[in-house]
Amino acid sequence: MTNSRISKARWTAALATGAALVSVAVLGAASVPAAAATPTWTQAVAPATGQIDTAALRAALAGLPEPSVRGAMVRIGGRDGRWTGTAGEWTAPVEGQFAVGSVTKVFTAAVALQLVGEGRLSLDDPVQDLLPGLLPSSYAPITVGQLLSHSSGLPKPECARPGTPVEVVTSALSCGTPTSPGTSVQYNGINYFLAGLVIEKVTGRSYGAELRDRILRPLGLRHTHLPAEDWAWAEGGLVSTAGDLTRFMNVLMRGGLHRPAERASLFTVPSIPDARFSHGGLMRTPAPGGGPVVWGKTGTNRGYTSGVFATPDLGRVVVYSTLTTGTDTKRETDRVLGIVGAAFKGYGEGVRGAGGA
Template structure:
């Protein structure tokens, strides 16, 4: 396999949720994004395909970014929002059926996992939790007695070995976990990477057990309020919860990513864990829930996370030096996962173009 194809495959994994699966699809059941209606954005029946609203400044290439959004809506992506910022300039734009402003609220899906990871690593830094603590010790009786011990670090890095949740059902976090493990069999923990949203339902339950407070309260007091993320919230009616339930905005996600990478939220030891992947072949998720990848055909190393929920397929990625930070959200039709991935790759290439 060529380096370009390997990079494309890595990006395909990194943006797997952009293939049109809503949150439920991320953790097991297949639910086309086209079957849901994006909640914060009202989409009219007809919007001019050439409609691209933009603002630009600095060394980021606005021509390339406009080109990445050109032609929307099409058969695969109905609309998109892009915000690029950092020391090398800034640019923002919308296209197609994304009719709200760049700072409109949208469901961020599994980007929520990085928020959950940050809370968990804060608890590690406070000595209230260890990456070596096991789910069985912290949440006795939740997993079947036959399961091998699964550590908190394995949950956060998707190396828990938990089976793909073919039987998952919406409900409370405990109900989600118990339904997810009600059929199928796990593999040995710590041996391989298998992206699984159930890991982060368990991580959220661990946060609650350790603190004696709700996950929402811990998230609010540890991340949202300290960073001034006034437009980020955890809707009570979204069962995706600590795995993928957050609603946010491009400015809030940009602020969060900047604070996270700068070390504002974590102590030095836990900041290192944020960028540390486990010693497992093919490991691409860190102990903070971030994934790292390079653009196909070359380009900078970037860290971030994607997510999909309520009809949105979104992501936030940044260079380690924060010279460029990308936040995007698309409205996929669910018709062709490869075509949706191609659009996201075009956006990413344009966003990070020219950065070594």
């Protein structure tokens, strides 16, 4: 396949699997009210080495709402400047809160890698040793690194039910057959329920407390939190804003949260077929439409399909979110691919250094 077709296939798979394990149907605190369909955008661009394609962005947002996507928000930062836009029924400010779904996994992996850097955990530690009795005795040893990179071989969570993290894991593993760990990639939210439980076991504190004290407070992410009622937890429960996600990605990818070895793990993808997730929970993929290689994560929860992606040099950092209806998966996917492709369109090759917004 051509790079463009490979890119579309990867993004389609990422959007299909980016949902929190069982999405919460009620929008709750993150809801966005319905309103006029006229797109709005603001622009403050000071080009340095690239060019934000504002015409492509306007075209990607045009026509909303539609039956499959009610509205959308885009925020672009980096050395090319800034651009923000909303369309359709997204009438909250660009910096309004929304449920980020499986983008939460990158926060969870960041905490786990900090514990690795402190010598309290290793990517090679068997999960069965850390959480004795939780996984079936018939399962082969699974490492922490395999959880974070979705190469654990755990069966698809078709039997997962809401509950405590332990109850979610137990119910999910009550059916299905695992594959050999470390031999293939199968995106699975149960990996990150287990990662959250590992964090709690190693630290003796709650996952939420570790996330708050290690990531949210030090980075000043005042609008990011873990709602108590969202059982998706360490796998997909966070609520955040475009600005907070942009800051998180800038600090994370620059190495501001980890020592050099653990920062390297952020960009280390296992040497197995079709591997695309790193030990930092990041997905590596070309941007839609043949754009630059980017790192980031998609997520779906509470009616939002969202993502945060950045070029390796942080020359462009993109956060988007769409209000999807679940009525036409293909049209939803095409709309998101169009928005993300437009956001990275025009990014200049040869950009060096770490920029941010």
